[in-house]
């Protein structure tokens with residue numbers, strides 16, 4: 001892999017040691033060009049039939065690209081606006097109510113916690129929270145769903161093997177998984193995988209995907225079918241949702257969003273996904289080692305792209321680092337700072353972070 005060539009695709013590195021893909025990935029110039037090209041044509045020509053024809057075609061190409069990355073069939077992948085949307089759609093569609101339990105973990109993001117709390121408040125679903133590392137062994141008789149992260153946003157740990165959970169569907173929050181680490185939905189042992197396009201896939205905000213296992217395809221109704229979800233929208237009240245995951249597609253996404261997401265995938269895929277994953281995890285490991293070597297308390301992690309460490313005042317240190325051109329985030333309420341390391345980073349970013357740390 002030509003790491004320097006990949007890095008050069010992302011202009012942000014001319015100025016910054018950008019280590020924040022866990023929030024939003026760096027945008028490749030190709031993604032911005034694709035989006036602005038679409039908008040420029042729309043300004044000139046209006047958004048008429050060719051715009052919508054291109055939109056339909058681009059959507060299917062993006063669906064295919066996401067599916068390839070997930071090791072899935074395109075028909076099982078919905079285009080969403082973000083991880084949270086996929087989670088919301090799955091929870092809304094599952095038949096959960098009083099007496100049912102959702103098993104979750106203590107390292108979840110508000111993108112999952114919010115929908116779970118709503119299920120508890122509105123449908124009397126019980127939510128049981130166990131330590132992230134113990135979730136695979138904690139399924140009980142009332143458990144109707146396991147819902148947790150593929151990769152913890154707090155620590156960078158990977159969820160334990162889930163394949164032994166046979167009778168209960170698993171909803172994985174893949175926000176810190178897809179694009180960051182190899183993601184093969186067949187071996188993960190989940191029924192649903194919700195991911196972000198704007199993080200480790202370097203797409204625009206407003207892109208993402210939801211994979212629905214073929215075993216669940218017919219059992220997961222469309223929770224809010226609108227025009228794009230209907231196989232025959234002209235049939236009015238008799239219209240039925242698409243067969244397959246397209247019934248869960250987001251109601252609206254512009255061609256500029258789809259085009260930018262696809263262009264970013266092209267950049268990353270062009271570098272080779274195996275190499276992208278490997279380089280990112282290796283660099284992240286080097287950062288973790290260097291921090292520990294300097295006496296910092298690094299949160300227990302796996303071979304992923306996130307590195308979190310204790311800091312006396314994470315919010316203030318984040319600002320100090322940003323002033324030095326180093327972009328990381330703090331994780332409120334945890335005492336942690338978090339760096340997100342991608343294949344686009346290099347040793348100079350890590351060095352800059354280490355030198356700027358107060």
Ligand SMILES: Cc1ncc(COP(=O)(O)O)c(C=O)c1O
Pocket residue numbers: 022023081082083084085108109110111112149151152153173175176195196197208
């Ligand atoms: C683990 C996890 N889940 C969900 C989200 C929310 O992602 P999105 O904005 O794509 O819904 C994030 C965002 O940081 C996250 O880290």
